[in-house]
Amino acid sequence: MQTCYSGTAVRAAERTLLDAGQGEALMRRAAWGLATVVLRELRARGPVSGTTVAALVGTGNNGGDALWALAFLRRRGVDAVAVPSGERMHQAGLAALLKAGGRVAHAVPDSAVLLIDGVLGTGARGGWEPPRVPEGAAVVVACDLPSGVDADTGHVAGGVIPADVTVTFGALKTGLVVGAGAHAAGRVEVVDIGLGPHLGAPDVSSVECEDALAVFGPPAWDDHKYSRGVLGVCAGSDHYPGAAVLVCSSALATGLGMVQYAGPERAADLVLAAHPEVVAGPGTEGKAQAWVVGPGLGSDKDALSRLNEVVAACVDAGLPLVLDASALALVELEDLARLRSAGCDVALTPHQGELLKLVDRLAPEIADGFADLAKADPVAAARRTAETLGAAVLLKGSTTVCAAPDGQTFVQNEGGAELATAGTGDCLAGLVGSALARTSGDGQRSTVEKAAAAAWLHGTAGKRAAEGGPFGSSRMPVAVQTVLAER
Numbered sequence: 001m002q003t004c005y006s007g008t009a010v011r012a013a014e015r016t017l018l019d020a021g022q023g024e025a026l027m028r029r030a031a032w033g034l035a036t037v038v039l040r041e042l043r044a045r046g047p048v049s050g051t052t053v054a055a056l057v058g059t060g061n062n063g064g065d066a067l068w069a070l071a072f073l074r075r076r077g078v079d080a081v082a083v084p085s086g087e088r089m090h091q092a093g094l095a096a097l098l099k100a101g102g103r104v105a106h107a108v109p110d111s112a113v114l115l116i117d118g119v120l121g122t123g124a125r126g127g128w129e130p131p132r133v134p135e136g137a138a139v140v141v142a143c144d145l146p147s148g149v150d151a152d153t154g155h156v157a158g159g160v161i162p163a164d165v166t167v168t169f170g171a172l173k174t175g176l177v178v179g180a181g182a183h184a185a186g187r188v189e190v191v192d193i194g195l196g197p198h199l200g201a202p203d204v205s206s207v208e209c210e211d212a213l214a215v216f217g218p219p220a221w222d223d224h225k226y227s228r229g230v231l232g233v234c235a236g237s238d239h240y241p242g243a244a245v246l247v248c249s250s251a252l253a254t255g256l257g258m259v260q261y262a263g264p265e266r267a268a269d270l271v272l273a274a275h276p277e278v279v280a281g282p283g284t285e286g287k288a289q290a291w292v293v294g295p296g297l298g299s300d301k302d303a304l305s306r307l308n309e310v311v312a313a314c315v316d317a318g319l320p321l322v323l324d325a326s327a328l329a330l331v332e333l334e335d336l337a338r339l340r341s342a343g344c345d346v347a348l349t350p351h352q353g354e355l356l357k358l359v360d361r362l363a364p365e366i367a368d369g370f371a372d373l374a375k376a377d378p379v380a381a382a383r384r385t386a387e388t389l390g391a392a393v394l395l396k397g398s399t400t401v402c403a404a405p406d407g408q409t410f411v412q413n414e415g416g417a418e419l420a421t422a423g424t425g426d427c428l429a430g431l432v433g434s435a436l437a438r439t440s441g442d443g444q445r446s447t448v449e450k451a452a453a454a455a456w457l458h459g460t461a462g463k464r465a466a467e468g469g470p471f472g473s474s475r476m477p478v479a480v481q482t483v484l485a486e487r
């Protein structure tokens with residue numbers, strides 16, 4: 001499990017040490033870590049001595065880190081060039097650079113093979129427009145954060161220089177793992193500067209391979225089909241029968257004990273043609289240990305009555321439930337309240353558009369300014385929705401955010417734009433449903449953690465599927481099997 005801290009929390013932790021007079025030591029540790037990564041990048045490309053490294057240097061301590069790093073690099077024979085972005089630079093850092101034989105220039109020299117972005121770190125406020133830098137050749141290493149990335153949210157309000165590597169200090173910051181910030185950061189390396197004991201609880205976490213495999217692992221020797229999880233699927237309609245197949249196929253690809261399908265004949269026939277092992281019928285009676293409802297359900301009376309039947313089945317037996325796609329437009333607050341009082345774990349799985357509609361319809365008290373919040377700070381938007389509706393929210397997007405009503409939050413970045421194609425959401429619903437069904441007796445992991453494990457598998461499978469060229473979502477279940485087989 002990877003853990004991240006907000007930029008604000010990291011600054012608060014630093015404050016404790018600054019007040020104890022350790023500011024210079026912290027900065028030198030950070031700069032030494034930055035210089036070490038820069039040296040590694042240079043060595044991977046050729047000789048170090050004589051090569052030009054430039055740094056865009058801001059007016060604050062982020063610039064100070066860059067100046068100290070340049071001073072260390074100069075001592076390795078690097079032509080170290082500071083390019084100020086404002087009217088002043090960190091004094092001690094500048095003195096160290098000049099003493100080591102470095103220089104100051106007013107533009108990034110064309111000869112620079114590596115550019116350090118040391119303009120803005122956790123002290124950035126609002127947007128920033130980067131200066132012109134020579135195109136192409138230079139590797140970009142961001143100091144703490146790519147300048148212009150909000151360390152708390154990942155939002156980029158202005159411009160940004162995309163980094164190949166970001167060397168971040170003290171802890172991995174939330175802004176480096178969410179949305180545009182994650183995209184701009186490139187590979188992230190964390191340099192320990194001794195903030196650990198002062199950091200407090202993490203802001204968000206990310207499920208990693210072994211955490212996901214703890215949910216989607218192979219069966220135990222004494223498992224049987226009912227102990228491996230039975231997932232009920234209420235998806236598909238005469239209009240959208242394919243959604244039923246995609247949900248069932250992706251769930252089966254995880255090695256569930258059984259999938260039970262509830263839906264109309266046309267969709268059921270397609271499901272059975274693809275997977276004769278599915279138990280299909282029109283209603284919900286059976287042995288399901290969790291349900292997925294919504295993909296391809298439509299919005300007519302029949303869709304509503306099918307949703308109501310699944311909600312009633314979950315309330316009766318206290319089963320976990322995934323509400324996706326059409327179900328998000330049909331579910332009522334009263335349904336969520338009944339599910340909550342019956343002790344059912346509920347996961348809502350909207351994309352951004354569905355989230356906005358859901359909030360408008362069911363949570364008008366938080367709707368004011370919500371669209372802007374969802375764009376700038378998807379973690380806060382998912383958290384606020386989860387807290388208001390009392391259900392876990394898995395918000396799909398370039399970063400998938402899984403938030404619980406109590407604030408526990410996971411962010412997953414395994415998937416990329418290749419997943420932006422019809423039907424991949426249906427596959428994800430099947431994976432979340434599978435995670436809930438196969439762990440229904442497991443009191444150790446929260447619903448959001450299980451949803452995040454499904455998001456990990458979905459994103460990783462998407463990447464795997466894309467290796468074979470552009471793909472449609474019907475290729476996802478095979479990719480899911482491949483990912484699980486390779487681990």
Ligand SMILES: NC(=O)C1=CN([C@@H]2O[C@H](COP(=O)(O)OP(=O)(O)OC[C@H]3O[C@@H](n4cnc5c(N)ncnc54)[C@H](O)[C@@H]3O)[C@@H](O)[C@H]2O)[C@@H](O)CC1
Pocket residue numbers: 014018023026027028030058059060061062063065119120121122123124125126127128143144145169193
């Ligand atoms: N405080 C500490 O003890 C440590 C800080 N470190 C570094 O210090 C950074 C934080 O330093 P600061 O608090 O000085 O903040 P920054 O250096 O991130 O930025 C503050 C400076 O940038 C200016 N500024 C803010 N927003 C701007 C915008 N949109 N456009 C143009 N200029 C803008 C401010 O006027 C101020 O001069 C961290 O990111 C990290 O790199 C590290 O050295 C580790 C130790």
